[in-house]
Amino acid sequence: MSCENASALVPSYLDGELTEEQTAPLRSHLFDCPACREVAKEGKTLQRWFAPGAALARELQAPAGFASRVARRAFAGDPGLLDPVAAGAAGAALPMDQRASSESARTHLPLLLKTTAAAAAVLFVFALAIQNQSLPSADGLEAQYQPPWEKEAYDLPARLPVLPPAGALGTGRSAEADLEDAERTDGESRAEATSADGR
Amino acid sequence: MGPELMQPAIHDDLSLVRETLDGNQLSFQLLIERYQDRMFGLVRHYTRSYVEVEDIVQDTFLKAYHKLETFQEQSSFSTWLHRIAVNTALDFLKRVGRSPVRAVEDPELMGEVLRDSPRIPAPDAALERQEIAQVTQRVLEELPEIFRTVIVLREFEDMAYQDIADLLSISIGTVESRLFRARARFKEALIRLHPEFAGE
Structure with a gap:
């Protein structure tokens, strides 16, 4: 046996893949050839x-419990989690109602995506329109005085007492009296504003 | 009607496959119990995460169940199941972006086969087997997919050339040449990644 033949057979020999007829001459060669023996030792x-x-x-x-769990899942039609392609192919093993639902989802997916995109575009335009409408404009600005406690009164529930102006605190006046004062003051302010506009 | 849970009478693989196809869930469970540890060991060579190993093995059996009707009884159930497990593991690695390099056995693409592959010493006796296993795992991750798989099947699964050939749908001659190249690439990668292991 030549060294070339012997070294080509060494891996198969080490893997136990040679027949006895092939092994005998190789063994003999390895016994006599240090170079090929080295190749075998390397392997x-x-x-x-x-x-x-x-x-x-x-x-x-x-x-x-792994085997019983997986067997149960297999018989329940579970196609597995890792391979969506296999999951699709395994859909054939699903019960008819689940398979129909899955196929329906696949069929309607493009339509669903287009509808979602259109809705997003409409929402975007709508949002832009709202933003433009709520922008402050110099035309609507008025120098009109509104007492803070009156403004508070609109925001608060009707039955809650409205705080009087700082100067009125500690006078023992009732909330009704304070409200009357506030309305009167408001009326005077409006009258001043109207006359100012009229000039 | 729910799946049958009859105790299988005969326990060889083909009988269990046929009983599974007849709707006996317990037969399929027995098949899983028979191969689950081997599948865990096999898939372990493709990922270090036990959770990922469990997911891949579970999917392997689920795929096997759904494809059971296509199982040709000419090959062994074991080889068929190994093929599904290897493909599931490789698909998983591809999906999570850890795919081993795909390669074809074209010399122009693969470069020169190392006829005189580098010499490596035996693993240091002081190294724990866990450490040696980690080193080989890391080196294997560097190898192209076809080389990694053939080493896993031969060196770790101790599969015969004929079974590897059946599993990968290649000839025995291709198994031999692929193994030769794979071992040379493994030694080259081992020395490149761990120069401290370079031989004299």
């Missing part, structure tokens, strides 16, 4: 790098 060395990983992998175990 054995490489196997030693893989042995620990192989042993550790063999020790790995499935969690308790």
Whole structure:
């Protein structure tokens, strides 16, 4: 046996793939040829790098109840989570109502996407229109005095007492009297504003 | 009507496959129990995460169930299941962006096959087997997909050339040449990633 033939057979020999007829002459050659024997030793060395990983992998175990859980899911028509293509193909194994629902979803997906895009565009235009309408304009600005407690009165529930102006605090006046004062003051302010506009 | 839970009478793979196809859930459960640990060990060579291993193995069995009608009884159920597991693992890695490099066995694309592949010493006796396993795992992750898979099947799963050929739908000659290249690439990557392991 030539060294070329021998070294070509060494990997198969180390993997236990040779027949006895092939192995005998190779053994004989390796006994006589240090160079080819070195090739075989190199192959054995490489196997030693893989042995620990192989042993550790063999020790790995499935969690308790794995088989019954997966079998139950398979029989329930679960196509799995990782492969959407397989999930689609496995749809054939789903019950008819689930399969129809799945196919319907796929058929209507383009239409649904277009409708969503159109709705988003309409909303965008609508939002722009609202934004333009609410922008402050110099035309609507008026220098009109409105007492803060009166403004408060519109915001608060009707039965809550309205705070009097700071100057009125501690006078023992009733809330009704304060409101009357406030309305009177408001009326005077409006009259002043009207006359100012009229000038 | 719900799935049958009859105790299977005969326990060889083909009988369990046929009983599963007849609607016996317990038969499929027995098939899973028979192969689950081997599948966990196999998939472990493609990801370090136990959670991912469990997901991939679960999907492997779910796919196997849904494709069971296409199972040709000429090949063994074990080989068929291994093929699904390898493909599921590779698909998963591709999906999460950790796909091993795809390669074809074209010398122009693969570069020169290392006829005189680098020499490597045996793993240091001081290294724990866990450490050695981590080193080989990391080196394997560097290899193109076809080389990684053939090493996993031969070195870790201890599969015969014929079974690897059946699983990968290639000839035994291709298995031999692919293994030769894969081992050379493994040694080259081992020394590149871990120069401290370079031989004298």
